[in-house]
Amino acid sequence: MNQALRLGFMPTRRRFFSREDAIKYKELTLAKIKALAPDVAIVDLESLNDEGLIRTVEEGERAAELFIAKGVDGIFCPHCNFGTEDAVALAARKVGKPVLLWGPRDEAPTATGERLRDSQCGLFATSKVMLRMGVKFTYIPNCRLDTEVFANGYLNFLRATDAVKHFRGARIGQVSTRPRDFYSVIINEGELLEQFGIHVVPIDLGKLVKEVRDLLRAPTAEVRETAAGMSKTANFTGMSTELPLKLAALKMALLKWQAAENLGAAALQCWDTLQDELDLCSCFVHAELTDGGFPIACETDIHGAITSLLLQSCSHFREPTFFADLTIRHPGNDNAELLWHCGPFPASLAQGDRKICRHFVLPSHAEGVCNWQLKDGPVTISRFDGLRGKYSLLCGEGRTVPGPYCQGTYTYVEVKDWPRWEEKIIYGPYIHHVSCALGRYAPALYEAARHIDGLEFDPVEPTREEIQAALREGRV
Incomplete structure (x- = not known):
């Protein structure tokens, strides 16, 4: 009983947006959650592909299998750009653990008018697919990584996940x-x-x-x-x-x-x-x-x-x-x-x-x-x-x-x-x-x-x- 939480880290990106910015925010987010809760064991997807990000349904299925094998207690799915809604929702449904959705707030468009991530837009899509598939999730509002909204929302999700872990099958x-x-x-x-x-x-x-x-x-x-x-x-x-x-x-x-x-x-x-x-x-x-x-x-x-x-x-x-x-x-x-x-x-x-x-x-x-x-x-x-x-x-x-x-x-x-x-x-x-x-x-x-x-x-x-x-x- 009372073992440390094990969290599946399932960042996602879509091919239409900046690959470099998605990888950057994956790494920033991982560093942040490790600093916020160092006792939580993080299961990442670095062994999945060369980016450590979910991009396809097939990668989502492999991520789900990894999380199940590692016995994760919950999943955190940061949308490092728009994300891949079907892959994320299908993986979350297969794992069957509490899910946290969040994406970093975009900066202003570049001087040429381009947007690098559109994370919020993708979250609207993913949430609908999750609801359709009966996947329950917690959501942190679209915000920057260094805010109290993110930190407290993440820590509250961990508390809730621990409660669910000990309630189910108690x-x-x-x-x-x-x-x-x-x-x-x-x-x-x-x-x-x-x-x-x-x-x-x-x-x-x-x-x-x-x-x-x-x-x-x-x-x-x-x-x-x-x-x-x-x-x-x-x-x-x-x-x-x-x-x-x-x-x-x-x-x-x-x-x-x-x-x-x-x-x-x-x-x-x-x-x-x-x-x-x-x-x-x-x-x-x-x-x-x-x-x-x-x-x-x-x-x-x-x-x-x-x-x-x-x-x-x-x-x-x-x-x-x-x-x-x-x-x-x-x-x-x-x-x-x-x-x-x-x-x-x-x-x-x-x-x-x-x-x-x-x-x-x-x-x-x-x-x-x-x-x-x-x-x-x-x-x-x-x-x-x-x-x-x-x-x-x-x-x-x-x-x-x-x-x-x-x-x-x-x-x-x-x-x-x-x-x-x-x-x-x-x-x-x-x-x-x-x-x-x-x-x-x-x-x-x-x-x-x-x-x-x-x-x-x-x-x-x-x-x-x-x-x-x-x-x-x-x-x-």
Whole structure:
């Protein structure tokens, strides 16, 4: 999981325009995208012909075969002059990955009145052919290479491509059944597989508990090192001395399962059986695993786990998500809401003391709950959910604001019009669970949803029109 993105670089030209200028812009564009995102593995077409540019349908077919063989996650097709619309569209359809279209803005005609590229004109042609062939694509407005419009549009496409990569065919772990009373997290496993290729991979809680007990009977050096690391990450004052080791054993058992099943995220039944069997709450383990790039959703919320995976991949797994309840309105701010959960927010997102406590709601009052406030900043809130075969992605952005202390992990988030959010969530198909991240990822989720068949992007704020304007203007 979480490997570096691999991008197919598929520049194109048409024979009627300047060959030299097309090659020049191919090289300038390649250098620019390597500088913008050096971690992305670029698969170019230098082995295809003497120019490294697509000029014919036959070359497009060979480019598609190369990209498939190399396992690219997306394709960038700069029109270095007018381009070759049929070759580009046919190749993109064959590869079946997210496509980015762009062409450099032309300079003034030469002194003799000649134009060297006509890139914009060719993009109008290519886009129509792609639409006719059912190829979904992202477009950066015709602009110069050294602009924010290009840089931010390209980087946003990479974020969206990473999200699509991890969403399609995702393997989501399910630890035990949903809580008996939680009808809200009922899902249709068959639809997820049929519509999105998403596999739900279950494990019996009894098997997981046995694995944890075996590790506790004979703790490995890795388990002991993990426990020591946990004790440095958070303050365990007042907790039992064996708690870090028990949490470490649970973490290592879950990581072993993740590796064996190639899981991208998981949903875990975190009460009451875990408390009965192991006398702990798993909240800090959720926080640790999510911090490490394996997002965990509480209360066997499969759709929540899918959302967390989608959102965390928008940052290329450099920033963790946090899984929250929408709980109560801010007592003194009509446009702010408390985002809270018992204690699974990653420690890297905390401000102030990071303390491990007992659960203050469950009758067992078991140990292992995190107690800290989220650090300040912009927040993206999202939820993948569905009813009767139709799926949508709730998305919006806000900013943390001060509010009254709460036990557990929490923050207050202010938006422009909370009643509008509340109305949208109430009328569904959403629930009280949301996956969130510090940062602004609505544009990336907007573009990701464009490339996922059967998923409707459902923004609150910014609106669809505001996101589109921000992308056109390079403000993402």
